[in-house]
Amino acid sequence: MSVSNTFVVEGIVKAVLPNGTWRVELPNGHEVTAFVPGRARRAAVSLRPGETVKLELSSYDLSEGRILITEKSRAEGGV
Numbered sequence: 001m002s003v004s005n006t007f008v009v010e011g012i013v014k015a016v017l018p019n020g021t022w023r024v025e026l027p028n029g030h031e032v033t034a035f036v037p038g039r040a041r042r043a044a045v046s047l048r049p050g051e052t053v054k055l056e057l058s059s060y061d062l063s064e065g066r067i068l069i070t071e072k073s074r075a076e077g078g079v
Helices: 038-044 071-076
Strands: 006-017 021-025 031-035 052-058 064-070
Touching: 006 031, 006 064, 021 052, 021 064, 031 052
Parallel strands: 031 064
Antiparallel strands: 006 021, 006 052, 021 031, 052 064
16 A cells, blocks of 8 residues: 555454454444454454554555554554
8 A cells, every 4th residue: 555545544344254364344334344454463363352552544445454453452552
């Protein structure tokens, strides 16, 4: 994703899906499928429904996002 074509939003994890993906609800009620890239996946295995996360969305495809930061990792000083 190009930096100029992305934006960051907060969302709440609604469901855990197979293959390391999550269903996340945005503040406007829209739901997206989100994933955690690379090494951060090990820390995100414990994401549960109800947790707040920050997502990076592309302006080209608003149905899929990348999880950047979780509230839990921010409190621990990680990711």
